[in-house]
Amino acid sequence: MITVPLSYPPKGEVLQKHALPQVMAMGQFDGLHMGHQSVIRTAVSLAERRQCPVSVMTFHPHPKEVMKKGDYEGYLTPIAEKKELLKSMGVDVLYIMEFNEAFSRVSPQQFVEDVLFPLQVQTAVVGFDFRFGHRGEGDESMLRELGGARMTVETVPPFQLNGEKVSSSGIRKALREGDLARALDWLGRSYRLQGIVSDGEKRGRTIGFPTANLRLNDNYVIPMKGVYAVRATVDGEQLKGVMNVGVKPTFHEGDLQPSFEVHLFDFDRQIYGEWMAVELCHFIRPERKFSGVQELVTQIRNDADTARQLLSSSRL
Ligand SMILES: Cc1cc2nc3c(=O)[nH]c(=O)nc-3n(C[C@H](O)[C@H](O)[C@H](O)COP(=O)(O)O)c2cc1C
Ligand SMILES: Nc1ncnc2c1ncn2[C@@H]1O[C@H](COP(=O)(O)OP(=O)(O)O)[C@@H](O)[C@H]1O
Structure with a gap:
């Protein structure tokens, strides 16, 4: 797996160097829990069928850490751990977009046009609750609209365990409260x-x-x-x-x-x-x-x- 650090606005030569028809899973993915794993597995199998590379784009540091929202509590999977796990899941390229003030102001349209199109993303795979762009204005349906004929979007439904939606916030809460069994079930490790x-x-x-x-x-x-x-x-x-x-x-x-x-x-x-x-x-x-x-x-x-x-x- 190769790791490509990106920042906004991305450098033309960096995008060009890594431009390639690809399937890309996108998300914060803190925890790489069962829900995140199902998004990444979906991307991996789509890419296998199409015989093209599979990539992941994640954002670092965590937006909550950068925006100083007050409810930032640390990482379930710091970036090094995330890399290791994604590699073991068969991901070919990991793009790490630096999340900073400037990036937080990028509109959904700018993000698609300035980053995803130049990289030649053919299919973006996202979780049902994926948000992107300024103030989280963009969601999966907007991504689909913006992608038009150039990029399709695959949305992965919530992953449920015993009728409950697996989430990073649920895992953080379980860890804080000593319900390790639940945190581990949801993490899947x-x-x-x-x-x-x-x-x-x-x-x-x-x-x-x-x-x-x-x-x-x-x-x-x-x-x-x-x-x-x-x-x-x-x-x-x-x-x-x-x-x-x-x-x-x-x-x-x-x-x-x-x-x-x-x-x-x-x-x-x-x-x-x-x-x-x-x-x-x-x-x-x-x-x-x-x-x-x-x-x-x-x-x-x-x-x-x-x-x-x-x-x-x-x-x-
Ligand atoms: C299995 C285990 C359980 C412990 N439980 C407690 C505890 O309930 N309360 C407490 O004050 N210290 C607890 N300790 C911490 C000990 O006080 C600590 O290991 C000891 O003071 C040695 O500290 P040091 O490694 O800094 O020298 C526990 C340590 C271990 C290994
Ligand atoms: N069974 C063991 N478990 C943990 N540490 C051990 C063990 N045996 C030896 N050590 C060594 O002893 C150190 C711990 O001793 P301890 O008296 O608790 O010192 P400290 O307060 O500096 O941790 C460890 O950092 C490690 O280098």
């Missing part, structure tokens, strides 16, 4: 956080549970404070473990930034500075304040047993 192992308070080893502190590399949607059964990858090695997301109320007062600490099972190595990916598989319990270290340690031991059981008996 585990929820992954990545970053560098950094220094903590050096207390873990003294209580028999060393924890690798994850310094997140991106602005992620933060799951509810609590304990999770996780799978981790460190230096290519796949490990199981138990993670606490929280502020350690047993030791600290006040509204602190949460930390992400993973106790890895059957592991004893110094990994400060190493890259770690952590997949959240099961939610075990909310974080709480214990009356003393002994109570906390007893509970962590239980959590570790629970996590081992959950991880050995589930497909996640």
Whole structure:
């Protein structure tokens, strides 16, 4: 998969270089959840039938982050994760349109004429609720109208699970509320956080549970404070473990930034500075304040047993 960064107005030579009859899926696609996956699969199979390349156009940073709307809560899939997932789905070209003030003012018509036509998009594939152009004035029917005879539009209906419409906002809410099972069902995979192992308070080893502190590399949607059964990858090695997301109320007062600490099972190595990916598989319990270290340690031991059981008996 090749990645093509674009900004508005796009440079003529960049468009020319990448102009090619193609099927393009378009959207924000934060989370690349089951609904997004069905849009991309539709584009992939259409392109296969037509024997032409399949591309995705996404917008970065997230419009809500740029427009400072106040309800921006971070990414489910930061751009690096999105790239990796799209590549694994068979996408040939990923166009990343820089979302900024200037782009937010582009009309639906300008977008189609200045970007999609020059790239020779033959078919645009969008989700039923796709909006584009200034103030989100454009929708799928406007896209179809503007495309005319030069570009057809394929609209993918909402993806439903148990009668509910899968959505990024629903996944964010489920993560915030500790309903990890629902978030994962809707994502269609585990929820992954990545970053560098950094220094903590050096207390873990003294209580028999060393924890690798994850310094997140991106602005992620933060799951509810609590304990999770996780799978981790460190230096290519796949490990199981138990993670606490929280502020350690047993030791600290006040509204602190949460930390992400993973106790890895059957592991004893110094990994400060190493890259770690952590997949959240099961939610075990909310974080709480214990009356003393002994109570906390007893509970962590239980959590570790629970996590081992959950991880050995589930497909996640
Ligand atoms: C499985 C697990 C569960 C935890 N649960 C709590 C908790 O409920 N309340 C709390 O105050 N700290 C909790 N912690 C955090 C510990 O307080 C923390 O790991 C310990 O203080 C070591 O911190 P350090 O790695 O920064 O040295 C938990 C840690 C683990 C590994
Ligand atoms: N089983 C393990 N799980 C997590 N980290 C481990 C483990 N064994 C050794 N380590 C190392 O110990 C560190 C955690 O020890 P800890 O006392 O909790 O220190 P810190 O407070 O700096 O995280 C990790 O960053 C890692 O380098």
